[in-house]
Amino acid sequence: MAETAIKVRNLYKIFGNNDRAMVEKVKQGLSKTELLAEYGHVLGLRDINIDMPAASIQVVMGLSGSGKSTLIRHLNRLIEPSAGEVLVNGEDVLKMSAKQLREFRRHKISMVFQRFALLPHKTVMDNVCYGLHVMGKSKAEQRKAAARWIERVGLGGYEDNYPAQLSGGMQQRVGLARALATDADILLMDEAFSALDPLIRTDMQTVLLDLQKELAKTIVFITHDLDEALRLGDKIAILRDGEIVQQGTAQEIVLDPADEYISSFVREVNRGRVIQAETIMETPAPASVAASESFPVEEGTVLEEVARRMTEEGIDNAHVVDDAGKPLGTLTMRSVMAGMATPVLKEALEEETGVAEAEKQPS
Amino acid sequence: MDWLFNWMPEWLVEFPQIAGRNLRLMSRTIDQQYRDFSRAWGDSIEAFFRPLLDFLLWFENILIETPWWIILAAITAIVWFASRSKKITIGSFVALVLIGVFGMWEDTMRTLSIITVCTLLAIVVGMPIGILMSRSDKLQATVNPILDVMQTMPSFVYLIPIVMLLGIGLIPGLIVVVIYAMPPIIRLTNLGIRLVDKEVLEAANAFGSSSWQKLVEVQLPLSLPTIMAGINQTIMMALAMVVVASLIGVRGLGQPVLQAITNQYFTQGVLNGLAIVAIAIIFDRASQAYGQRLQRHREASHG
Structure with missing residues (x-):
């Protein structure tokens, strides 16, 4: 597998007013329940270490409340961690100034959201243009790039529709086109297909895999669905209660589950x-x-x-x-x-x- | 009950209040200081508002001097382009014709001009305050009680310090109306921005939008329906206040109403009152229909 694009080191996230002080207590072995009962703080992530390979799909899988959406938001710093490092191509995202961070988000990293998060007052075309518009590209450049991506995700002809006029699957294609249009190397996908019907979900997975063959982006894909994780992931990390329980390829996880928790998932998988x-x-x-x-x-x-x-x-x-x-x-x-x-x-x-x-x- | 009163000390029977002499002294001192303040600053404050007065007079003149049928056509056209509704447009046209026929055209034009200027002023001042409020919980906690006071204070009470400061006339009237009409636009701008979908805002953040880009591209457009409701409320409040403002010399439909009250002219009162109602309905329907038209993208047209 290629070089590492994103390194997460000793990442902790605790929700509460005094989170930094609580990190020490958690490092000393305070459990999630004790932290909540005694100090009223919620443990989001505990000591996360992941190396995400470049130009491949890293899946982070976990059930709801496992901290997977929190984790992905640390990669572009939509959430501030309590402690730890996030290195993207060697640069620490957490040390960036507000301005550097904006530039980083504009050019290096883009994101697709579970519930699409499209701008409802803008047309498909203007939604896909959004990232480029924020960068300050000229109108002509925006439209040219956007038109290409709209075509590529199979939405040609819908440029002038509003998101509310499209089905869920089509809306997420807009979300995908919007994220791809900025030409960022890293694509974050937060349960991007979870809100879609099973058939459309499989369809979108195929779209993503096809695109990936051609584009070779570094994709971080969050899901709660093991089948989806196994289908898409070059590498999979399984998260539970804010901790990583196992990392490896699909095959490694299916053949050698680290504990009961994972075996219980894996049991039902189409091997x-x-x-x-x-x-x-x-x-x-x-x-x-x-x-x-x-x-x-x-x-x-x-x-x-x-x-x-x-x-x-x-x-x-x-x-x-x-x-x-x-x-x-x-x-x-x-x-x-x-x-x-x-x-x-x-x-x-x-x-x-x-x-x-x-x-x-x-x- | 007498035995009870006799038994109790005096301060339990009567509320222990500040002695009348002291109270009078207090009022007099405060009033005197305020009077000194207005003497010292009244002219500069008036000078400050001078451009506004000029604009108001200029606008009023245009409305009054232009032949009535041009204004009638212009208003009907504006209503049509805002609402795209035949019903509202025809209704407005008929209402304006009736106003003219019953001899209230000039007063109506005066009222129309002050309402327009007051609403614009309230938007220009109120929206930035609402935007700032939406960004800081502290500011919201400070401004909200002030707005409560502005809205519940009997409107006549506003008149006193303003008249002491600036005398009677168009400018004090304008200020009173703006103060009274501004709270809804501030409140609803704040509310609208706070209600913007967090996920869409997160998406805007994820693409590296600056605060300004977020405001212009996401927050304001998405809170527009709420803000439009605020503008609508502001117009209605301004119309209500125009009658009260006639007490301090604002000309327009309020003055004949005032005259009707003091002289018991029933018909004159009702006619002018109805004219105000007609303007209110025209403004209300047109602005609401416009607001709804802006929201067409929300309609889902697929199954």
Whole structure:
């Protein structure tokens, strides 16, 4: 993975009048409940450390009240922390003056909001122009850039409509276009798709992934939906009660949940869309394969895709190959099925959890 | 009950008040000091307001000197462009014609000009105060009680210090009307800005808007419906005060009403009263319809 774009170091946020003094107490081990009961302060975030990779999607996942929206607002300092550092491309956001911060928000970082937060009195065009207008760009420049992004998110023809005239999904496309139009390297998305219907949400995820392939921005995506986190996240951090419980890739989290809390989430996940072929393949790689008995799948292909192709081609075996086409290991229909089975199913099949053993069990 | 009163000391029976002599002395001293103040400063204050008086007179002259049918056409056109409603426009036209027919055209023009100038003045002074109030809870806590006093103090009481300071005439009248009419625009500007959707404001912040950009691009446009309601209230209050202001020499529809009261001219009173009502309704409907038209973007047209 590429270099780190955003570093969060020892970040604390406590809500209350005397938050800085409370940080010390929390560092000494005061719990969230004690802090509230004894001092009347609310613990928002405790000792957050994350390295967010450049040009990829970092997902921060957590249930409501976990502090995820608070965390993302520290990255562009819509919320002041109680203690800690936020380094964006090496620069400490928390040390910026008001003027520097404005410039930073205008050019380096932009944001998409859960409930869209569009300007209701402005047309789609003027909403998308907003960031550029704030920068002081000329009217012509604004319109040119905005028109391109409106087209790109699929809203061509709606330029003169007002937000209230659009559906939720379309409004969020405006929100996305508005954020992209400023050409900032970093895009913050605060539960951007959570307010949308499931079908439209999936649709918007596809839009985002397509855009990301082309733009390679540093995206920080907040969600409470694990499926969304797993689909979008190159890297995922799971937040609970203001603390990070686990960080890793989608596969790492699904295969090796750090504690009960995460396992309970992961249990219901569609593993076929997360686990990649090379994770469950059997090694060593075969010296040679007959085309009629096995077909090649690329490294990084998820099990669901392998299973689909097995069914389509009517072949029960596959071999994993790297970029150069060199075989790395083999897969059977049975091993793929076992890999896709949820832990609940697997636990019924075997005592020991572990993908390698699972496939040897008769099912 | 007598036994009770006899038994009680004097100060429990009668409220222990400041002796009449001292009270008189107090009033006299304060009045004297205020009189000295007005003697010393009255001329400069009058000079300060002079440009305003000139503008008011100039505007009044235009309304009165211009042939009536041009003014009638102009007002009807303004009402039409503001409201885009045939009903309101025709109603205004008929009302103005009736006012003219019953011989109140000139007085109505005077009232119209003072109302217009007072409303503009109240907006120019009141809106910035409302904006500042919306930014500071402390200022809000200070200004609100002052506004309460301004609104509840019997309007005649305003007249006294103003007349002592500036004598009778158009300027003191104007000041009295503005003081009386300003609270709604201040209050509703403050309220409107405070009610602006926090998320939209956060979005504006996230894109690096300056305070001024936030005010002009987000806060004022989004609080416009509330501010329009404030302007509407201000106009109504100004109209109500114009009659009282006629006591200190403001000419217009108020004076015939005053005359009617002192001489018991029932018909004259009612006619002029109705003329004021007609102007009020024209202003009210036109400004409200205009405010609503500004809010068309809120209508959702999709399913």
